[in-house]
Amino acid sequence: MPEPETGKPDAPAQPAHPHTATLKRLEQSSGSLAAQAIARMDETLPWYRAMPPENRSWIGLVAQAGIAAFTEWFRQPDAPQAISTDVFGTAPRELTRAITLRQTVEMVRTTIEVMESAIDEVAAPGDESVLREALLVYAREIAFATAQVYAQAAEARGAWDARLESLVVNAVLSGEADEGAVSRAAALGWNSPEHVCVVLGTAPDGDSELTVEAIRRAARHAKLQVLTGVLGDRLVVIAGGRNDPLAVAKSLIGPFAQGPVVAGPVVPDLLAATRSAQAAAAGLKACTAWQDAPRPVLADDLLPERAIASDPSAREQLVEEIYRPLEEAGAALLETLSVYLEQASSLEGAARMLFVHPNTVRYRLRRVTDVTGWSPSDVRSAFTLRIALILGRLADGDPQL
Structure with a gap:
């Protein structure tokens, strides 16, 4: 008797992989290749040996995931792949802070070198060139994936740092600076310089991030530490490292918009920077009364105008x-x-x-x-x-x- 019809079409048969033997040998060798990669890292990378066991175990998982992802990619080279998720998703996000981009590149290079050295053993006879070419293409993809992971981490970290810096600047300007603000500043790289002053002026129109970056470039050129931000229409710079507020203001004046720029007095640390900020803010408010005021001008040079303005x-x-x-x-x-x-x-x-x-x-x-x-x-x-x-x-x- 004929078989009854089910009403469902037969599923199309999956085409056989053109290099089935090589794929099978690659699947069988993935564990040993990962072990060889970890051993090579331990032998050639001093920073890997110095890391705590937990981070080394995460790096081992990344190496294993990378080899497994290559195997899957070799199986289906035309299928859409999310290499960054497959490889780096096995490790926590904190790993991007534990190891640098340079170290990650060294880790990927070591793993690729181990896989490349094993091509003659892993590939089936006649498939050596195919496997080598596939590995070269995969190495390019994993390089792009590495750059993407660190770019995303840097972007997120930059956004967080900008918010943190804005909180510190606002705390100093509003008189609410405390030990918490000092801790947040330290997280941003503020090394507690001995001499601190605050410079205030009008912020230029346009992207505030570009203005902040311009201040940082000027600060690096002048060898100053800065915490800066745009608050409303004011550009605020907390600068440390020099005992001459007028010289500090002159070295940072480029990114400010037209109008008065006022430098507060030097204070010993970030906790005392509120006094400098308040003096600079009062001077900026009173500066219109001195039409021939220099630019920049010290807040202490505006004492009579500030006094008349009820400071x-x-x-x-x-x-x-x-x-x-x-x-x-x-x-x-x-x-x-x-x-x-x-x-x-x-x-x-x-x-x-x-x-x-x-x-x-x-x-x-x-x-x-x-x-x-x-x-x-x-x-x-x-x-x-x-x-x-x-x-x-x-x-x-x-x-x-």
Whole structure:
């Protein structure tokens, strides 16, 4: 009797592999080839021998997966393959941090060399050239897969680092820097330099990542450590490694947009960088009041404008660094400076008002410069000294100021 029809067409027969004998021998040799590759790595790669056992075991699995993936690829060379998933998916993502790209290339090269040296033994008679050509093509594919894995890891790490850096910069600028911010900065490669200052200015239009990278290039050229970010329309740079904030600002000024660039005072470490950042921010806000301000400018050079703009730290600094030292140096210096400024910086006029010789006025003014660091004969310094005298008198009249 004829067989009953099932209604289903017969499945097409799979075509036989053109190199069945070689494929079978390759499947049988995969374990020994992986063992030889691991032995060769242990013999020729010092960094492999120095690794902890756990990482070495993961690398062994990667080598085994690579040989198994080649076997499967040789079986079906036209089938779509995901070599990076097949080979590198056996190891945890952390392995890309444990070994460098160079070390991974050495590992792949060693494995390929072991497989290449075994071609004459593994290939069936007459298939040597076929297997060698297949291995060359596979080596190219595995090289691209290696580059892809590390590129993806670097991209993810770069995005994470950018977010981490932004958190540190924002913490410093907002006054919330703590030991956690220091730890995050250390994870970004910040080596706790002794001298730190903050530079603020306007961020240029366009891609903020390009601006940040330009700052990093300028910092490398100037041998500075930096943490930087674009916050709103402001470009913030925390720079370490030099005790001259003006020189730091000049070396980093290129990527800033047009407009004022203000450098805060030098502080000893990242935890104290908030003081520098707040001074720079206050200076950036008050800089419009000094139309001829240099670019870049120090926040301390903007003390009078900052004080007028209600910056309490600037007011305190003017009183404590100018008025109080003059007060302690004697009433004669305060009186002479006050009269000199009231007399439109005239030595003779001040001398007449004080009933002293002009040389006495000149000597006392030199003493004012020695005590405060500001010269009454300089127009800009005279303005700063005048504001300091006003604030000092107000503070004496009302202790709450």
